[in-house]
Structure formats: C-alpha cells, structure tokens
Amino acid sequence: MELHDHTLIQLRDAIARREVSSEEAIRASLARIDSLDTGENGLNAFLEVFHDRALDDARAIDRRIAAEGAEAVGPLAGVPVAIKDNMCLDHGRTTCASRILENYESPYTATAVQRLIDAGAVIVGKTNLDEFAMGSSTEHSAFGPTLNPWDRARAPGGSSGGSAAAVAARMVPGALGSDTGGSIRQPAGLCGVVGVKPTYGRVSRYGLVAFASSLDQIGPFARNCADAALLMNVITGHDPLDSTSVDFEAPDHLTELERPLEGLRLGVPRLARSDQNHPEVARIFESAIEAYSGLGAEIVDIELPLMKSGVAAYYIVAPAEASSNLARYDGVRYGRRAEIGPNDDLVALYARSRAEGFGSEVQRRIMLGTFALSSGYYEAYYNTALKTRRLIKNEFDAVFADASGPRVHAVLTPSSPEPAFKLGAKLDDPLAMYLEDIYTVTANLAGVAGVSIPGGFVDLPGAPKGLPVGLQLLCPTFAEASMLRIARMFEKTGDWNSRAPEL
Amino acid sequence: MSDTKKPQGAELSEDVVRRVAHLSRLALDDASIERHRGQLVSILGYIDRLRELDTENVDPMAHPLDVVNRLDADEPRACLSNEALMKMAPQAAAPFVRVPKVLGGGEGA
Numbered sequence: 001m002e003l004h005d006h007t008l009i010q011l012r013d014a015i016a017r018r019e020v021s022s023e024e025a026i027r028a029s030l031a032r033i034d035s036l037d038t039g040e041n042g043l044n045a046f047l048e049v050f051h052d053r054a055l056d057d058a059r060a061i062d063r064r065i066a067a068e069g070a071e072a073v074g075p076l077a078g079v080p081v082a083i084k085d086n087m088c089l090d091h092g093r094t095t096c097a098s099r100i101l102e103n104y105e106s107p108y109t110a111t112a113v114q115r116l117i118d119a120g121a122v123i124v125g126k127t128n129l130d131e132f133a134m135g136s137s138t139e140h141s142a143f144g145p146t147l148n149p150w151d152r153a154r155a156p157g158g159s160s161g162g163s164a165a166a167v168a169a170r171m172v173p174g175a176l177g178s179d180t181g182g183s184i185r186q187p188a189g190l191c192g193v194v195g196v197k198p199t200y201g202r203v204s205r206y207g208l209v210a211f212a213s214s215l216d217q218i219g220p221f222a223r224n225c226a227d228a229a230l231l232m233n234v235i236t237g238h239d240p241l242d243s244t245s246v247d248f249e250a251p252d253h254l255t256e257l258e259r260p261l262e263g264l265r266l267g268v269p270r271l272a273r274s275d276q277n278h279p280e281v282a283r284i285f286e287s288a289i290e291a292y293s294g295l296g297a298e299i300v301d302i303e304l305p306l307m308k309s310g311v312a313a314y315y316i317v318a319p320a321e322a323s324s325n326l327a328r329y330d331g332v333r334y335g336r337r338a339e340i341g342p343n344d345d346l347v348a349l350y351a352r353s354r355a356e357g358f359g360s361e362v363q364r365r366i367m368l369g370t371f372a373l374s375s376g377y378y379e380a381y382y383n384t385a386l387k388t389r390r391l392i393k394n395e396f397d398a399v400f401a402d403a404s405g406p407r408v409h410a411v412l413t414p415s416s417p418e419p420a421f422k423l424g425a426k427l428d429d430p431l432a433m434y435l436e437d438i439y440t441v442t443a444n445l446a447g448v449a450g451v452s453i454p455g456g457f458v459d460l461p462g463a464p465k466g467l468p469v470g471l472q473l474l475c476p477t478f479a480e481a482s483m484l485r486i487a488r489m490f491e492k493t494g495d496w497n498s499r500a501p502e503l
Numbered sequence: 504m505s506d507t508k509k510p511q512g513a514e515l516s517e518d519v520v521r522r523v524a525h526l527s528r529l530a531l532d533d534a535s536i537e538r539h540r541g542q543l544v545s546i547l548g549y550i551d552r553l554r555e556l557d558t559e560n561v562d563p564m565a566h567p568l569d570v571v572n573r574l575d576a577d578e579p580r581a582c583l584s585n586e587a588l589m590k591m592a593p594q595a596a597a598p599f600v601r602v603p604k605v606l607g608g609g610e611g612a
Contacts, residue, residue: 107587200567214566243573244566312550323527330528332602337593346603351530363529367520367539368546370527384553386563391556393564430542431549447567477567 003028005500008079008173008227015078016070022078022122026058029080029124033171036149036503043147045156045165047085048092049125054080057122070120076234077120082166082175085126086133087113087218088207096209097141098131100329100336100357110207111242112176112218112235119234124172127162131359132326133183133211135159136436139427140361147423148191149501151463154420157187157436160221164191167221168468169503174231175221180211181314182416182440184219185452189415189470192454192496194228194487195221197440199477200447201246204239212321213244215314215444224497225453225488229253232480251481260489261482264297267399267408269304272439278418284456284469285414291493292412300408302399306392310442313392315434316372316385317445323369326362329354364430393446400448400476409479410486413439415452415470419460439472449475453487454496464502515544 003025006014014020030051037043061078070077083089086096088106095101109117117123130140138161139145146161148154149169156165160177164187167175177184179197188195196219203218210216220231236250268289277285293299331337331353338352358366372381399407416436426433443450455471471490475483491497520540524531531539585598594601 104591107583107591240575244568246568306556309553309556312553315546316550316553327528331593332600333588334591335593340603344603346605347528348530349603350528351525354528355530358529363527363531363535364539364542366527366529367523368543371519371523371543371547374523374526380554381547381550383563384556384558385550386565387558387561388553388556390561390564391558393567431545434546434549445567 004032004170006173007223009230011173012076012079022058022061023055025078026054026080026122026124029172030054036169036171041152043149043165043169044144045127045146045162045171046125047095047097047128047143050092050123053091054122054124061120061122074118074120075230076116079121080124080172081116081121082125082127082163082172083113083123084129084160084163084177086129086178086209087176089113089123092126096132097129097143098357099142102336104335108207111204111239115235127166127175129162130159131362133159133178133180134361134365136186136433137426138162139423140359142359145423148420149503150465150467153422153462155423157190159183161187163221164188164193164195167193167223168501170500173223174227176218177221178208178216178218180215181318181444182437185440185450185472186416186436188221188452190420192468193221193223194225195452196228196232197443197450198480199449201244202250203235204242204245206239206241210325212318213325214321215318225484225491226254226257229257229484248478253481253484257485257488259485261409261485264486265300265408266292266297267300267302267411269302269307269411269413271307272413276417277414280458281414281418281469288455288471288490291490295489302408304395304399306395307442309388310392310445311434311438313385313388314441314445316381317389319365319369320372320382323366323373326366329357389445392442396446396448410483411474413472415439415472419458419467419469443474448477449480449483451483451487453491456496465499515540
C-alpha cells in the first residue's frame with residue numbers, strides 16, 4: 001500500500017509507531033497533489049499548496065514526536081490535511097475563490113483550523129470552492145472549476161468540491177469544508193467520501209468567512225466514518241470567540257462507533273422516493289434501505305411534507321444573510337478596490353469594486369437577498385421564509401421526538417437526486433443548480449446534524465470505476481456520535497470506501 | 504399595505520432591479536440589469552410556492568439556537584494592530600484608510 005492510500009487513522013498510527021515520518025507523509029501528499037492537481041488534466045482541487053511550510057511543519061512535528069511521543073503531540077500528529085479556502089489561516093492567502101479577495105492575507109487563523117494544528121495535523125493547502133461557498137458544483141470559483149476525480153468531465157459538487165475531490169483523489173486523507181445548505185454533504189456524495197455537517201453551534205465559525213451566519217457550519221471530509229469521527233473529536237468544542245458556539249461538551253465520536261444502534265428506527269420521507277431521482281440513485285437508495293432493514297433496523301415511512309419547500313425558503317434566508325454579510329467587501333478596508341475618477345464618490349467606489357470583484361452567482365445572491373429584505377417585499381419573502389423555516393424545524397422535532405421517545409433516530413435520503421453531473425450542465429440555469437440541494441438544505445434551516453456516506457456506485461459512460469452515489473442521514477441536534485454509528489453500520493455492509501478513482 | 508406587493512414575472516420591473524442593484528452597491532450595466540431581472544423572475548417564481556403554505560400565526564425563525572446576546576466579560580484583550588490593518592487596506596495613509604470624499608455630492612442611500 002502506498003502512503004497516499006492510507007486512511008487518516010492508518011497514517012496517524014504509522015507515524016505514531018515511527019514506521020513513517022511526518023515528513024514522508026507530507027512529501028507523499030505533496031507529490032500526489034503535484035502529479036494530479038495541476039496542468040491540463042489537473043483536478044484543480046487546490047487553490048494554494050504550502051510546499052515549504054508544510055515540510056517545515058512536518059519536520060517540527062517529527063522532532064516533537066521523537067522528543068515527547070506522538071500521543072503528547074496530539075491525535076492527528078503528523079498527518080496531512082487540507083482546508084477549504086474560506087477558512088482563515090495566518091499565512092498564505094484566504095481568497096474564498098473570489099477576485100475580491102484574490103490577494104487577501106488573513107492576520108489570524110480560524111478556530112477549527114487551529115484545533116487541527118493543535119492536534120498535530122499539517123495543513124498542506126487550501127482547497128477550491130464556489131465563490132464564497134455559493135454554489136453546488138465548484139464551477140463558480142473565480143479560479144476555475146475542480147474536476148470530479150471519478151470522471152474529469154463532471155463536477156465534484158459544491159461548494160466544498162475542492163476538499164471532497166482532494167480526499168477522493170487521495171491527495172489528503174482528511175479535509176475541512178463548510179456546509180450552509182449542503183456544501184459538505186452533496187460534494188461528499190458526488191465524490192464518494194464521507195462528509196459531516198455538524199449540528200449548528202457544534203463547531204466554531206470563528207475565522208470561517210461568513211456566508212449565511214445562521215446556517216454555516218464547518219465539518220470534516222474523510223474516506224470513512226472512523227476518520228470523520230476522529231476529525232469531529234478534534235474540531236468540536238466551545239469557542240468563546242464565536243457567540244453561537246454552544247457550551248455543551250461533545251462525546252468522543254470514536255468510542256462507540258463500532259457498536260450498532262440497537263432498536264434503530266430509520267425514517268424514509270416520501271420525497272426521498274419521488275420520481276425526481278435519477279433511476280440509478282433510486283436503485284441504490286432502495287438497496288440501502290434493504291441493507292439497513294437486514295441489519296435489523298425498522299424502516300418507518302414518514303411524511304416531512306415541507307422538505308420540498310426547503311429550497312424555496314433557503315434561497316431567501318441564505319441570500320438575505322449573504323447580502324448583509326458581504327456588505328463588508330467595500331474596497332476600503334481590505335480586498336479589491338476599483339480605480340475611480342477624481343469626481344467619483346464613496347458609493348461609486350463601493351459599487352464598482354463589488355461589481356468587478358464578485359462573480360455572477362455571488363452578485364445574483366446579493367441581489368436576491370437585498371430584494372427579499374427591501375421595503376415592500378420583506379414581509380412577503382423574508383418573513384414568509386422565516387415562518388417556513390419554523391415549520392420545517394417543527395417537522396423535524398416531530399419525527400425525532402414524541403411523548404414515548406424518538407419516532408425515528410435518523411432520516412434517510414439520497415444526498416442529492418442524481419450522480420455527478422457534467423461540467424457546465426447547470427451553469428446557466430441557477431434554479432436547476434439550486435435544486436441540487438433539495439435533500440440537504442432543510443438540515444441547515446433546522447440546525448440539525450447530517451452526514452453523507454458512500455451508498456454505492458453507478459455505471460455511466462466516461463467513468464471507468466463508476467460514479468459514486470451518496471446516502472444522507474439526518475439526525476437530531478447534537479446526535480453526531482450516534483449518527484456516525486448509524487452510518488458505520490451501513491459502511492460495514494459494503495466496500496465502497498475502499499474503491500479509488502482511476503487517476 | 505405596501506408589504507404585500509407581489510412581483511410576478513413582468514411585474515419585477517427594470518426600475519425595481521436597478522433600485523436593488525443600487526441598494527446592493529453593485530454597479531451593473533444595462534445588459535446585466537436585464538439578465539438579473541430575468542433570473543430573479545425565474546427564481547422568485549419558484550419561491551412563490553411558499554405562499555401556498557399556511558404560515559398564519561407561525562413565529563418567524565431567524566436562528567436555530569435559542570441563545571440571545573451572550574455577553575463577554577468586560578476585560579481588555581489584544582486586538583489586531585494598526586499595522587496589520589494597514590497592510591490589508593488597498594489604499595492607506597497610516598494610521599488611516601483612504602476613501603474618496605464622503606460629504607456632499609453623493610447620491611446617498
């Protein structure tokens with residue numbers, strides 16, 4: 001087995017046993033990135049790679065492991081990880097894949113990233129995304145799309161497509177992404193990796209460039225549930241620097257991971273079986289239901305009728321918050337500044353800097369959000385969306401709990417309605433792109449936890465090893481540990497996460 | 504009553520889109536305004552399905568957590584230095600950032 005084929009825990013353990021040095025592990029990761037990510041057929045998963053810095057960090061970790069032992073260094077001692085380029089890091093650039101932040105250098109590091117570093121991980125680079133995390137294909141990056149490792153003609157999903165592709169292509173064994181409406185789970189599904197959207201408030205958002213503050217959460221990508229659980233252990237926890245970070249200790253996500261949940265009840269919403277799914281997605285979804293049933297789970301048909309209203313509510317709430325959050329990019333304090341004439345005023349400076357700096361999707365969402373919040377339309381759009389959001393949360397509350405305990409422990413759906421789509425297929429049709437999020441957005445609106453795991457593979461022309469299909473589990477708030485146990489039960493029934501794309 | 508306006512299709516006029524672009528602080532040319540208008544009409548047409556739901560007497564939910572106004576202890580802490588901030592500013596005259604004339608002549612909000 002080559003070093004890049006190691007899972008996160010395998011690599012961590014090999015480093016801890018001193019069979020492999022961190023420097024060797026980082027060299028292997030960088031070599032893999034160099035051979036697969038750049039050039040004509042390059043996947044373009046990374047926007048920046050820290051060649052020298054990562055090797056320096058690795059050598060420092062190796063010295064500490066020699067002196068103190070790996071355990072003292074931390075649970076990720078010496079392993080390479082990547083972070084989405086909307087997380088601040090106090091070296092390199094933080095671009096959000098936007099022209100407006102093209103040369104922005106953050107003076108500080110995001111808490112979740114700092115937790116990785118404090119656990120001994122080495123940050124090898126920053127990954128591509130849809131500009132400001134707005135999109136479902138990574139095609140809205142100002143620096144070119146990321147290609148899907150399973151078929152380079154297809155999109156990896158988004159917005160965390162760079163992190164998903166980097167893990168799927170085995171450039172790194174783990175990465176962080178952010179999920180505002182499905183931006184971790186959908187690309188995880190389309191790239192055949194595990195992606196966790198933690199409960200809102202579980203992971204600090206300090207240093208995550210804000211898109212929609214009541215929806216954004218940072219979460220991990222990994223090749224299997226155990227690696228994802230380990231990353232969750234590292235990044236979760238209270239942070240006084242984020243006023244929405246909950247002061248509520250998380251359990252160890254690994255301790256009980258292998259123990260199946262007894263008496264598991266899984267809810268299958270009617271929408272998840274609707275004919276909007278690609279037939280192969282529907283087939284894999286049904287076989288997943290059978291697999292859980294075979295493990296003794298009780299399958300409960302549930303309604304969740306408002307799941308189909310999620311996208312409509314989300315595309316008011318998220319753009320409304322974005323229009324406010326992105327007001328800070330004004331060409332004055334940081335970021336791109338337009339050239340203006342001597343008689344132009346401050347408003348002209350703002351408006352031209354923003355028109356030059358923001359790409360089309362970001363402009364569209366700012367316009368949509370500004371419209372929804374503007375006088376005359378606020379009640380009809382923004383307030384109606386917030387009321388719908390309440391109804392969606394009530395629906396989840398009702399399926400997750402009743403007087404006699406939980407009705408279901410988790411809701412099972414496909415992660416998205418179809419396998420990875422061709423690059424360009426949805427680029428000119430914003431609404432079609434938004435509907436990619438149909439199964440994922442309600443989790444963000446309600447604040448509950450979600451995960452996408454590999455559910456199976458579809459044979460389609462152009463993808464010699466098949467295309468992955470993701471399976472989504474949605475769980476009550478703060479139930480990540482049992483959510484990963486439920487995910488692990490299914491993971492053990494197949495070999496999907498041992499498959500690698502042909503690269 | 505103005506809060507119940509419903510911009511259906513053509514009702515979302517070019518003027519409304521221009522006003523939204525101004526509020527958004529986006530300098531858009533005529534072609535962009537028309538493109539945005541078409542896309543907004545299509546997206547809002549989809550979003551209009553929310554009107555079919557009964558949201559009477561439902562509390563709007565702006566946030567998933569019930570926490571309100573968590574206050575920090577009133578203790579001084581280090582913050583970013585002026586030097587760090589100046590380094591980020593595209594045009595600076597330390598210790599200030601430089602902006603065009605603000606008073607007079609502007610079109611306001």
